[in-house]
Amino acid sequence: MRDPLVELTERGLYCRAGDFYIDPWQPVDRAVVTHAHSDHAIGECAHYLTAAPGRDLLAMRVGDGAAIQPLAYGEAIVHHGVGVSLHPAGHILGSAQVRLEHHGEVWVVSGDYKLSPDPTCAAFEAVRCHCFISESTFGLPIFRWAPPAATMHDVAAWWRANQQSGRTSLLLCYALGKAQRLLAGLDPEIGPIYVHGAVERCNAVYRAGGVRLPAAPPVLEAARSAEFERALILAPPSAQGTPWTRRFKRPVRGFASGWMQIRGTRRRKVVDRGFVLSDHADWPELLAAIAGTGAERVLVTHGYAQALARHLCERGLDAQPLATRFVGEAGGEEVLPAPEPTDASDPPEDEPAEDELSDMSEPPASEETAP
């Protein structure tokens, strides 16, 4: 029996034949990176290979000076005899599945992916393979997304209702990916949209990459007299409860995440409204994607890996969980219910100094993702 083309090591998923890592969690010499979320893209690797549309997002994450080789979707290179190509994963701008071919055997590493439509990135492409390494962030049959258009409709209705009562709509969402998807899906005619600085940084990269987004100036650049009462504000979850939010009088808080499917997680966020919107595949999408690869062997990473693998085995596939350190859509606990600040003694002028993108790297506390 041949060695597996991809194996799990201390530093991450490793292709021994080609001597490179895929989304390593420790600095390595050569890293193929599926996308720029922090649980997949680590700094200080000597060399990066990533999909061309995601190049600048990766540079933002790991630093401008990093050696990043962009590769167009579908184009193949050969490294130490291993054919490598990248294929759209539909997760965020530039997200890719990694296809590896060696002596006629094909493996695909999915990274994070979704099948539902998203105007801000290329659509997921099914790639035939012998072995598929799939994520499983939402790998339970309770997760079934409504069509995104319906969710966007709900967000718009919520925003309008808040305008009626003269209150700011503060919508918490991931700064990279989710925020742009919301922006692209909402009607800017409803009212002004403002964003947190962390969202603005990602927006700039998306716009430079040719993704059309409506005007959404950063809150800090808004005039003092800005009409926040009618506005929709997009901010990362970590902004909740910080002095930054105090400039909005009695905001109505929403949260957009796949975890909002479960009432318990929504209530623990202490938000007024949850919107079920995820950049990860739901249960039917996971099963459809896996079937679409034609793979007879499936390795399941982060999420409900045990459950999904067991279910696939019952369906006659050779499936096993794989204990990676990816966290997917950090869910339940990444934002502890922060008490609403009651005193306004801190000046609300400054944003928190720490990197706002860090909200994407917090691990969920649920045991399902523990190795």
Add this chain to the structure above:
Amino acid sequence: MRSFAALYAALDETTRTSEKVAAMRAYLAAAPPEDAAWAVYFLIGRKPRQAVGARKLRTWVSEAAGVSEWLFEECHEAVGDIAETAALLLPPPSRTTEQPLHRWVHDRLLPLAGKDEAAQRADLRAAWDELDRNERLVFHKLITGAFRVGVSQRLVIAALAELGELAPATVAHRLMGDWQPSAAQFRGLVAAESDQPSASRPYPFLLAHALEGEPAELGPRDAWQAEWKYDGIRAQVVRRGGQLFVWSRGEELIGERFPELAAAAGRLAEGTVLDGELLPWKDGELLPFAELQRRIGRKNLSRTILAEVPVTFLAFDALEAGGRDLRERPLAERRPILEQLLAPLAGEVLRVSPVVTAATWQELAALRQDSRARGVEGLMLKRRAAPYGVGRVRGDWWKWKLDPLVVDAVLVYAQSGSGRRASLFTDYTFAVWQDGALVPFCKAYSGLTDAELTEVDRFVRAHTLERFGPVRSVTPELVFEIGFEGIARSRRHKSGVAVRFPRILRWRRDKQPVDADHIDALEALLGA
């Protein structure tokens, strides 16, 4: 059903009480009165009896959704609520329904309990095919007898009071007692003119608050009436229309379980309502509360148990006399009326709660120190000038309890909570040391902050030793200070003791499991 499910979702989604009241008011105003009647019935916490158990629901949902039962369990663990898990797992319905709530209740829900399994399963399948996710959640909660929504009775009363432009106390009174939801009943509930009250209807109980400061801060000693704070079952005795009704605070009719009281109170004058405490009392002496629990636990009231644990009704207030509502009169006037009412009847079963006499607060404080020896929890302080208010009025009635008994114990088992905490491990079992092993001695559910709960939840998940259904045993590492009101010997408990009202006072992060208390500490408290 659709709009009631939407109301449930709206109440579930907001944490603001003003929005909850507004949502209920809007629903009740728009709904047909038959629907509104059932909505009120469910919202204030009355429920139909369980028609389908969780076990059956799990099996049938797994079947209908095409998932293995182990997968259902995985989902249940992620969601934390069986009704919600079932609602999420089922395939989308093929139809919708416009059937109003009351028709659902009459035609589908109430008959379900009396059917055999095959018919129940068929009914559920038919229901699932026409209910969406929100409706299914409500439906599942109702059929499993687990319907609960985050509104207090006070909020429901506020919504009804706004709707009918009535005083909340009026609505609260109309909601008491025995009633069946109907269009006429709902109209009566919000009608301006009071209808003829049913003979059985009790008054809303006035509840006391815990005294936090010093009693001297309450003002002059003689403005307050002091009584012992007994540990029994709060009850209202209603004598009207030639009948006798005994109501618990949970608004249950409990007269049948206390035949000796029915016999004695049957001699009360027509149009009398008394408030008081049911206590286990034998040969002129108070028995421990555990004895009363033992009696309540019995399905059949045998001659033996009646002889072993007789009860007394210790009356402390008169709410109605001669058919007249006395609640607006000050306590100073109600007290002599109470004494007059009971003077000819007082005996073993009916007594008047004695007034504790002490000239000064200091003298009273000294008497309070004897509470445990007397088998009471402390003192009640009641403002002599105050009327009998509705619900939790602050400032007129104070519980001045002894400080709780305290031990340090180790967390050994955890179980997920319910409602808002359904997906968190929040129900804990604590143990103390005995012969080098940890022996569980109580369960406690409350006392931690949300942040602490989240932290303990994370600990439980990371330190699970074994699973027993929903319960997990965990590595004994965390130490908590547990307070409780009383302690008694118990053969039903492994530790040999049963404690009353245990709660977590604080997390002792500074302590290791070895620092936790030994069973001796509990034994010592038995004599305290």
